[in-house]
Structures are given as C-alpha cells and as structure tokens.
Amino acid sequence: MLNPEIQFNPKIFTKEIEKISPRDGFGEGLVLAGEMDKRVVALSADVTESVRMHLFKSRFPERFFQLGIAEQNMIGIASGLAATNKIPVVGSYAAFSPGRNWEQIRTTVCYNKQKVILIGSHSGLNAGPDGATHQALEDIGLMRVLPNMSVIIPADSLEARKAILAAVKYPDSIYIRLPREKSPVFTTEQSVFEIGKSQVLWLPEKEEQFSGITIFVCGYLVYAALEAAKELESEGILITVINNSSIKPLDTELVLKWAQKSKAIITLEEHQIATGMGSAIAEFLSETHPLPIKFMGVKDQFGESGQAEELIEKYGLDKKAIKRTVKELLRNL
Amino acid sequence: MKLSQKEIEKISVQIREEVIKMILKAGSGHCAGPLGAVELYTSLYLSGILKHDPQNPDWEDRDRVVVSNGHYAPLVYAILAEAGYFSKEKLKTLRKLGSQLQGHTYRLSLPGIETSSGPVGEGLSQAVGMALGAKLDEKKYQVYCFMGDGEQDCGNTWEAIMAANKYQLDNLTAIIDRNNIQIDGFTEKVMPLEPLKEKYESFGWKVLEVDGHNISEIIKAFQASKSIFVKPVVIIAHTIPGKGIDFMQWEYEWHGRVPDSHQAEMALQQLRNLKGKIKSELD
Numbered sequence: 001m002l003n004p005e006i007q008f009n010p011k012i013f014t015k016e017i018e019k020i021s022p023r024d025g026f027g028e029g030l031v032l033a034g035e036m037d038k039r040v041v042a043l044s045a046d047v048t049e050s051v052r053m054h055l056f057k058s059r060f061p062e063r064f065f066q067l068g069i070a071e072q073n074m075i076g077i078a079s080g081l082a083a084t085n086k087i088p089v090v091g092s093y094a095a096f097s098p099g100r101n102w103e104q105i106r107t108t109v110c111y112n113k114q115k116v117i118l119i120g121s122h123s124g125l126n127a128g129p130d131g132a133t134h135q136a137l138e139d140i141g142l143m144r145v146l147p148n149m150s151v152i153i154p155a156d157s158l159e160a161r162k163a164i165l166a167a168v169k170y171p172d173s174i175y176i177r178l179p180r181e182k183s184p185v186f187t188t189e190q191s192v193f194e195i196g197k198s199q200v201l202w203l204p205e206k207e208e209q210f211s212g213i214t215i216f217v218c219g220y221l222v223y224a225a226l227e228a229a230k231e232l233e234s235e236g237i238l239i240t241v242i243n244n245s246s247i248k249p250l251d252t253e254l255v256l257k258w259a260q261k262s263k264a265i266i267t268l269e270e271h272q273i274a275t276g277m278g279s280a281i282a283e284f285l286s287e288t289h290p291l292p293i294k295f296m297g298v299k300d301q302f303g304e305s306g307q308a309e310e311l312i313e314k315y316g317l318d319k320k321a322i323k324r325t326v327k328e329l330l331r332n333l
Numbered sequence: 334m335k336l337s338q339k340e341i342e343k344i345s346v347q348i349r350e351e352v353i354k355m356i357l358k359a360g361s362g363h364c365a366g367p368l369g370a371v372e373l374y375t376s377l378y379l380s381g382i383l384k385h386d387p388q389n390p391d392w393e394d395r396d397r398v399v400v401s402n403g404h405y406a407p408l409v410y411a412i413l414a415e416a417g418y419f420s421k422e423k424l425k426t427l428r429k430l431g432s433q434l435q436g437h438t439y440r441l442s443l444p445g446i447e448t449s450s451g452p453v454g455e456g457l458s459q460a461v462g463m464a465l466g467a468k469l470d471e472k473k474y475q476v477y478c479f480m481g482d483g484e485q486d487c488g489n490t491w492e493a494i495m496a497a498n499k500y501q502l503d504n505l506t507a508i509i510d511r512n513n514i515q516i517d518g519f520t521e522k523v524m525p526l527e528p529l530k531e532k533y534e535s536f537g538w539k540v541l542e543v544d545g546h547n548i549s550e551i552i553k554a555f556q557a558s559k560s561i562f563v564k565p566v567v568i569i570a571h572t573i574p575g576k577g578i579d580f581m582q583w584e585y586e587w588h589g590r591v592p593d594s595h596q597a598e599m600a601l602q603q604l605r606n607l608k609g610k611i612k613s614e615l616d
Contacts, residue, residue: 041469065465065500073458073492080462083397083447084470088462104455104489112440112449 001205001233002226007190013230019182023121025157026178027052029164030089034060037168039087043078045071050180051091051121071097075104075116082114087168093127094120094136094177102142109173110148117167118143118175124270125298125315126181126220126308135303141275143175144248150174151247152195153277155222156185159245162193170195179220179270181308186223198251200258202229204238212263212333213326214240216255218247218277220308221268221317228322239326247277252284259285263333264292266325270317273297294329296321334416335381338548343609344379344415345371345548349577350604351411351424357597359407359428362436365574365587366481367408369545370510372611373570374412376551377477384474387417390444396474397447397463401456402481402510403437404589409446410434418445454487456480457507461497464505464565475559478507483515486524491536497565498537506558507567510545512574514585533567545570546611577611578603 002008011017034040034056041063042056048066057064067074071092078088090097098105098120109116120139127135144151150172154160160178167174174195192199201222204210217225222243229241240258244251244267259265265285267278278295285291298315312318336344348371356362377383377398384396400409407427414421419433426432433442437451448459460478467474484490497505509529517523526532530540539561543550551570558566574588575581578600592600 062469067496068492070489070492070496072455072489073461073496076455076458076489076493077462077465077496079448080399080459080464081466082462083459084463084466086466086469103452104458107449107452108455108459 001203003200003203006199006201007188009186009188012186013227017184017186020157020185021180021182022154022157022160022178023052023180025154025160026119026164026176027055029161030056031059033165033168034063036165037087039085040168041065041081041086041088043067043074043088043090045069045074045092045097047092050093051119053091071101072104075101076108078116079108079112079114082116087115087117089117089119089164091119091121093134094123094139095134098139098142098175099136106146110146113148115171116173117164118173119178120175121178122180123177124179124220125303125311126179126270128181128308128311129305131305132302137270137272137298137303138275139177140247140269140271140277144280145275148172150195150249151177153177153218153245153247155219155243155245156183156187158185158187158189158191159193166193166195177219181220183220184223186226193245196246196249196251198246198254199243200240200254201243202226202239202241204240209238210261211237211239211330213266213329214242214258214262215266215268215322216242216244216277216281217268218244220270224319225268225322228319228326231319232323232326237326237330244277244281247280250280250284255281255284256288259289259291262291264294264329266294266296266329268296268317268322271297273299294325296325334379336379341375341379341548342611345375345611346577346604346607346609348375348408348411348415350601352407353592353597353600355407355411355424355427356591357594358425361428361591362407363404363589364592365514365581365584366402366510366512367405368578368581369512369572369574369576370405370408372546372548372551373479373508373510374408376548377555378412378416380552382552382555387445390418394472394474397460397476399448399456399460399463399476399478400438400450401478402453402484403450405479406434406436406438409438413443413445416445419443453481453484454489457490457493460505460507461493461502464497464502465500467504474504476505478505480507480509482509482511482513482520482526485509485526485529494533494536494538501563502565503562505565506555507565509567509569510572511569512572514574514588516588518585530569537564539564539566540569541566542569542571545572546576577607
C-alpha cells in the first residue's frame, strides 16, 4: 500500500494525474531561491530555456551569466564566484556538465571546496530522440566519486523545486540530476524532501505478508516502480518501494533497515549499472548487511534515439520488466 | 609592504636561493619556470601594488591573486613567506607528508592562496568569476591571474579569455610568463602560440609586453593595467626559464627536473655571485 505517512497526490494511479517535467519544478524553485537569497547566481552554457533557467534570467538579469558552449569555463567561473561569497547554480545537459568538465569540477569546485550547485538535465534514456550523445548514463558515478560533492535525484517536479531550495541552504556542493521528460507529479507541496533522507513510498500493510523484496529506485523511474508495486499487490505479491533520491549522502539508516527486513533487493535506475545508485547501495550493504541484489540499469551500453517510453521498455526498465524481475527473484530465493 | 626597486632586486635573488633549496630538499618539483618568474611575483607583492594584508588574509577588499600554473608552488610559497603570510621555516617541508606546502598549491592548506591549482588552464576562469563577483558587489579590488605560456594551449583558457571580454572585466589583469618552454619542449614546437599578442588583441584584450626580469618595467605595467578601462589586460612577460643559473637557462629539460646536490651548490654559488642583482636582457 502507499505509505500512509506520506501525503501523495490524490490523483496518483489515475489518468488525471498532472505530468510535468522536473526541469519546470527546478526552474520555478530557482526563482524562489533567488528571491530568498540574493547570493544566488545562475550560469548557463547556451541551453538556458532547456534547463529552465530562463525564468531566473528574466527575473534577475544582473545575476544571470550566459557563457556560451563552454562548460569548462562555466565551472571555473562558478568556482570564482563562489570564492566571492555567491551561490552559483550551473545548468547544462548532464552529458556536457559533468560530462565535459569533470576535471574542472574536481579541482576548482571539490578540491577547492567552493560550494557550487550543478544541474545535470536530460539525464538518462528519457532524453529520447536526441540519441546516445545526449543521454547521460554515467553522471551519477562521475559525481559521487568526488569528495565534497553530494548527489540527489528528485522523483518529480515538486521534489525538483524542493531540491534546489534545499541545495541553496546545504553547506556543500551538490549535483542535482534531472530528466528531460514529463512525469506524473505524485508528491504534494506538503511531502517532505530532505537531502540525506530517502522515503518509503510503498510497503506491505502487514509485515507478515511482506514478500521480502525491496526496490530502491530514483528519479524518472520511481512512478513506474510504484505502478509495478500496485499491480503486484493485486497478484498477492507485497513489496516495498523506496524513493532513494539521496544517493550521496546515502540514507544509510533507512537502507540498512529495509535490507534487514528483506530477503533480496532490487536497485533501479536510468544509469549504467557500473558506478550508479545501485553500486552506492551495494558498497554500503556489502559491509553492513550482505544480501542478494538485482541491479536494474543500463548494461554497459549506449542509448539510441526513440521516445522515452520506448527506450525505457527496450532497455528493460519499465513496469513490466520490474514486475518480471520481482517474480524471477522470488522464484530463485 | 613597499620596498624600493633595489631591495626587490636583492630579495629576488634570495627567493631564487630559497626555491633551489626547497626543491633540493623535496627531491622533486619544478625548477626552470619558478626561477624565471621571480621578478613578476616580487614586483607585485613587494612594491606596494598589491592590496593585501598577510595578517588578515581573508580581508574582503583585498586584491585576489590566482596562480593558474600550480607547479610554480615553490615560488608562490617563497613569496608568501617573504610577504609575511607564514614563517619561512615552513619552506623546508615542501612536498613532505603532512606538510601545508603541497606539491601544487592547495587553497585550504595555507593563508594567501586563493585557489588550488595543478591542472593548468583553469585559473583564468576562476579569476573571471572573482572579477564578476567584484562587479556584482561593486567592490574595487583587482584580480590578478598568473599563467604559464604552456597553458595557452588549453581550450579552457580561451573560453575564459572570451568571457572576460564579454563582461569587460577591467578589474582583471592576467600575467603570462612567456618563457617559451613546456614539458615536452619549446612552445613553438609543441603547439605554436604566436602571434600571441595579436591573438589576445583580437579577443578584445589590452596587451602590455614587458621584459620579465626588469622590475621597473613590470611595476609600470601593473600600474598601467589598473588604469585601463572597459578592457581586461594581459601582461606578456618575456622571461628566461631558469634565469640566474646558467646551466638551467633556456633548457626545457629543467621544467620538471631536480638538481642534485652538486648542481644545487653550483646554482647557489652563481646566485651569490650576482650580489643581489639580476640582470635583465636590456641591461
């Protein structure tokens, strides 16, 4: 059942649920952040509207910097602005930032310990028709290996809005990973979003009915995991679904608690299996509570052109694949 | 600190001695570049041009100095110690385990260091960010960025050059140590940079060229750079790598080579023979 402690959109699981891209939530949140704190400045590399920074640009033109297609320079400038007590928010497609400017992030932001907020949009297969070059599938790994860098992945547009506001108040640099595609807004204004905290969204009503499978999922795929959980419930299979939006810092207390309750876990992400969210969870659990883990993600491949839903299905990350994986896992336990 | 030209010349020789001793003790590090750039640093830090307070390194209105070529660390440390940021005793610890004097400059380990550097080609971007920050805050401080000529190969450098022009950063002064060497050889063989002056000018910068061992010329260029409006300024300082030590001068092999104790002794002897006076090519 849906976790009764969380305020969900009452339209969840209906066709009427609003679909909005998390980029839009971020763009609105950035304006609010700019109003809240005048140190907030925004930097863009020629994809201002795509990353939804145009709202900030028109509201605070003097605090917006258009730097052209020059992501390495954008990071260095952000570091320099941070050195003068600004809070720079740097936006681009994840394939280019952190894809193209990783060393600048490593040296001038992380090693320098200058707080910069990085927005990586168009991450994952859902970036769709643009094809493999624009579908970042490595960015979680690229960012979570860096000291002084946190990584969060909002699950819908409201979480994205809350994420940027939380990031502005957070003491360290943070990478916020966003999809391109619209997705159902299943949370509400009232739902809690906190950096370092993940949320149990779906769980068995009675613990003795628990099948022993917990899915840790992030970002664009969270809603599909919830739909899969609902359909599995009607087949008598009761699982748990955790929105693991905080990859670094990992909500170790919650991860350990549900690993201990589970016979096996599934990790699900629109990212290479290597170095992704699942790897972060596996690194932690292998030392604290080893158990079987099924990693659902991209298997050392590049993406390709197609509609978001077609790609998610082809690469085996859709609702059907999730249900199939749960059942296979249960058979083999 | 405001010293006379004569005093700066004398200290410039002493700093060369410090650099040789530091690198000898560390057993690794870069020789030729730092030895060739001494006058650029002493002229800025010791002549009274740089607005700074070693007792209050985080002073909000201080001028910012970004060192983009972090392998000049021995020179940076020697000059910061000379200026009073920390005790000269610390210089002996360069590159040792637990030392505040990391092999390449590290912002968090020592006062007076604005940015960590090591990978070249990204200091100018950070300097541009600081200059933009100063403009947003309506602060009057100047941002200085020391660069090598090798890092003019980097695309990132030219991205920053364009951005400085776009935002008309007249509070930014870049200094290029034009010593013509990089690790693999002479810059014009590795990747031709000339005509460097015209390149910068076509990117909207004001270019000043100086003899990088002539202290009065360097000081004049720094003064001029502050009075040029609308445009960022680059000072191309023509220097001799390894300056002051005959067997190191012009030898690109000394970019990252360490003298053995005999070579170091010869080098120190040569520096002592200069009697506190580095001769510029024009003398």
